[in-house]
Amino acid sequence: MDRSDQNNQRKTNMFLRLIRTTSFRFALITVSLFMMSVMLLGAFSYRATIGAAIDGVELQIDNEFQNLQKIYKLRGFGSLRGTIGMRASRQNRLLFNPYSSDSLYIFIDAQTKDLVIRDLEEVPSEALKTDRMVEFEYRRDRKNLDNTYLEPEDYEIRYAIGRLERFFNPVTGEQEAIIFLARDISELVSIRASARGVILNMALGTLVLALLLAFFSSRSFLARIDAVNRTAEAVRAGDLSQRVPLSGAADEFDSLARNLNAMLDRIERLMMGMRQVSDNIAHDLRSPLTRIRNRLESATKEPDTDFQEVIDQTSADVDRLLATFNALLSITRIEAGEQAKGKLQKVDLISVVNEVMELYEPAAEDAGFTLLTDLQQTPTIMGSRELISQAVANLLDNAFKYGHAPGRSDIEPRIEIKVAPRIGGGALLSIADNGPGVPPEDRDRILHRFVRLGQSRSTQGSGLGLSMVSAIVRFHNGQLSIGNGLANQQAGVAPAGERSFGLGVRIAFPSSPKKLLERIRDAGSEPRKA
Amino acid sequence: MRILVIEDDADAAAFLVKGLREAGHAVDHVLDGATGLNMAEHGGYDAYVIDRMLPELDGLTLLEQRRNAGDETPALFLSALGEVDDRVAGLQAGGDDYLVKPYAFSELLARVEALGRRRAPTNTMTKFNVGDLEMDILSRTVRRAGRKIDLQPREFRLLEYLMRHASQVVTRTMLLENVWEYHFDPQTNVIDVHISRLRGKIDKDFDRALLKTVRGAGYTLSDED
Structure with missing residues (x-):
């Protein structure tokens, strides 16, 4: 298969997919309903205007026949014939006539079958078969009304409606006359034709517009679905960095x-x-x-x-x-x-820290560390006592391992644990030492699993302590930050730079949601101040 | 002690059974829960060691059934599931202790032996003595050779636990779990330091050391050599 075939195939597929989309189908239904309403509207307005006008003409014809029947019954055949003769166009073109030149008559003597008076060449064949109103075409010459020979350009095709009516002698019951009476409706017919055209064009225009709308809306719909699909396919194929593009429409x-x-x-x-x-x-x-x-x-x-x-x-x-x-x-x-988060309990950070301190104090003393504490009352946080204890224990383990400033016998190794309320709710827990610290560029890295900085590779440990702390903090929806600890130089000895601080690890616990609700409720129940 | 081991991992069980027998216990071993329940119903055991996940009948259900039948034989769960929730589930099913795999055999042995002792009414005892060391729970006093020894509250609890399990090996993890109620392993030798403090108070001024270190396992408080 060559390229253009493939392209064609893709286009066909695209088309097939397009017409299968929900939005396209929806658009099709809309189009059909729209078309139907346009047609109905057209039909109604046609009936109300042109239809009504033609009805009016038919009514006039009916009325005139009633009139003629009256004349025939009262005055007889001769009088009927005279009346028609008076009214017929050919003889009365130039006279004032209440029956306008639009009226066309044919008077047939039923005995002789002669067309005694006629405005038309003959009775249209459709009218012969029925007594009902028929619509027909006839020729009308433009110049000389009496001229029997007409060149094609001398006459025009006109339209009319009319019907036959038979006249029976009231005494003998014999058929004496047949009259064909018609009215020219050429103007109405041309209006009707153009109205039909308008309705048809409206319907077609609606169809085209609606189809275009359906096509483009389905295509943009498809394009966005395709974007999701492409991303899903890429991810399935192993490229997890792919993301669904946003259109910015906020829909x-x-x-x-x-x-x-x-x-x-x-x-x-x-x-x-x-x-x-x-x-x-x-x-x-x-x-x-x-x-x-x-x-x-x-x-x-x-x-x-x-x-x-x-x-x-x-x-x-x-x-x-x-x-x-x-x-x-x-x-x-x-x-x-x-899933374990549902089972979090209220935790008092101070007692958690005190318990861990109690466990570690003798070991700290043995290792030559002075443990300092600054524990302030904080709002209760929701958490796991076991996990927070483990985090504190891991941080103390780390401080014991790395908190000695090497070759600095003049510095007394210290570890400070602080608990304080956090501005905006929640609590802060920090553990700082005055050891060699961690250079800023390594501070993110030490949270990763198994990462151990160069100098610590030699000491015992798995390199998992801090990543466990990090996991515990994430479990509590808290934030972990690594920063400067205590100053590891005596004041005045050297200018204070980055490296003159030990390591400080700070954990921010969010305020418990329950607490927040209570606070909102309390605020609501407080008496309003004027 | 007569111990029933219900463990579907045949290799692990063989090792376990061998170790328990070498420690002087009579051990029966079955590979699935249904047989285990059957064996337990015939009775006569001093302790059960039950794997939580067993074919036929899982460990939790097995023990629940025994407990409902009025069987109060102490039981230790072995499990690869080690979260606090898992432990709670194990204890709620009637387990007396819970050990997470992988474990050191010395840890298991110490715990099983501690369980066997639990049958003795140490829970209701208020006075203990090991050699010339005496402890009165109610008055919270400790004396050695008639001399009063002052202990910190935590030291008192530590010694109490050791006294309740006198002559048994008590591991560091057992102390951490029972005296401090932590289920993690600190990387610092915090327990050793506490033990050495306690030793300084109860053994230092006396000829005979009662609080001994058991190599590779933990500690024991005993008057024997």
């Missing part, structure tokens, strides 16, 4: 697109997380496993192995692996734990 399609895009954003984030985790698992679990395997292999080969030592080292490695594994599982579950 239902845009809100659909926005919802789909938000959904894709979330899926992409989850997928990225998964990918990152599997990469990191591959890296961070494989190396201790390799270590274990090598150790076991060499233990079986070398004759004088201290098996106890091998076993102890291996157990320690396996325990670390299990710890990493558990931490990963916990993070995944916390991140997937949207």
Whole structure:
């Protein structure tokens, strides 16, 4: 198949799809209804104008026949014939006549079958078969009314309606005369023709316009559906970065697109997380496993192995692996734990922090840290005591591990835990140390799983502590920020720069929705001040 | 102790059964819930170790049925589901303890043995003694060799737990769960530090150490050597 065929095929497909769309079908129905109403309107206005005018003419003919019957009955055949003779156009063209020149007569003597008086060549054949009114064409010459020979350009085709009526002798019952009486309606006919044309054109115009409208509206409808489809196909094919384009019209399609895009954003984030985790698992679990395997292999080969030592080292490695594994599982579950949010309880941050402090205080003292606290009463937040405790514990673990300023015996290592109400509701929890800190460019990165900065690679740990904190904060709809901690230089010793601070981790918890509702209710129930 | 292990992973179960037998327990093992329920109905066990997800009849339903039948044998759930909600479900079904896979065998052994002891009426006891160390729950006093020892409230709770499980191995996780009510593992050796503080108070000035470290497992409070 060559290109133009393909193109044609695509066009045909496009056309088929177009006419199958809902909007196209809807448009078709609209078109039909529209056409019908245009036709009805045309029919009514035709009846009311031209139809009525023709009816009027018919009525005149009927009236004149009644008149003629009266004359015939009162005065007889001769008088009837005389009346017709008076009225007939040919003889009376130039005379004043109440029956205008539009009237056409043929008087037939029923005995002799002669056309005694005639305005027309003959009775139209349609009229012979019936007593009803018929419409017919006749020729009328333009110049000489008496001229019997007419050139084609000397006459014109006119239109008329008329009918036959028979006249019977009231005494003998014999048929004595037949009169054909007609009226010229050429003007009406030409108006009628143009009216029909107008109605037809209106209907056709409506059809064309409506079809065009249907075509374009379906096409834009299709184009937007196609945009969604293309995005869905690309995503299905694995390109998660595709998004449905917005038209900017802020209509239902845009809100659909926005919802789909938000959904894709979330899926992409989850997928990225998964990918990152599997990469990191591959890296961070494989190396201790390799270590274990090598150790076991060499233990079986070398004759004088201290098996106890091998076993102890291996157990320690396996325990670390299990710890990493558990931490990963916990993070995944916390991140997937949207459904657990219904079971959040009221949490008093101060008591949570005090309990964790109580657990960590002896260890901090042993490690040479001074724990400082600044705990202010905050609004109760909705959350999980267990998870918030774990976040605080992880941050303390980290501070213990990295909070020592290396080679600075003049600095007394300190960790400060603060709890404070947050402006605009909610609570703030921060843990700061006066250690070496983290350079600003690395601050986002340390929240990622398994990320451990250069100098910390040597210490023990999974690199999951902060990412778990981050997951816990997200679970609480809170915000986590990494910033400066406590000053790690004594005042006046060196100019204060970025690196003269330890690490500070700040968690902002949102105010509980219930609290907000209570506050709104309270505000509503307060007596109004004048 | 007679222990019934209901676990469908044959390898894991074989290891578990072997370890429990080596620790001196009589162990029966079945692979599915229906058989497990049948075995449990015949009775005579001191503890159940039940995997939550079992073929035929799941662990939660199994234990619920036993509890409804008036069986109060202590039970420990093993599960890969470790969220707080999962634990709560396990405890609501009548479980006495809940251990998340993967676990260290020493952890399981310590917990099973602690469960077996639970049958002894330690819950209602108000006085304990290990060697010459005495504890009175009601007056909240601790004495060793007649000498009063001052403890912080948390140290008191820590010692109380150790005393209720005297002569048993108590793991760090068990202490964290039962004394501090946390279900996560701190990376810092916080429990060790608390234990060493406690040791400083109850053992330091005496010849005989009662609070011993069990290598690779945890601690035990006992008068034996």
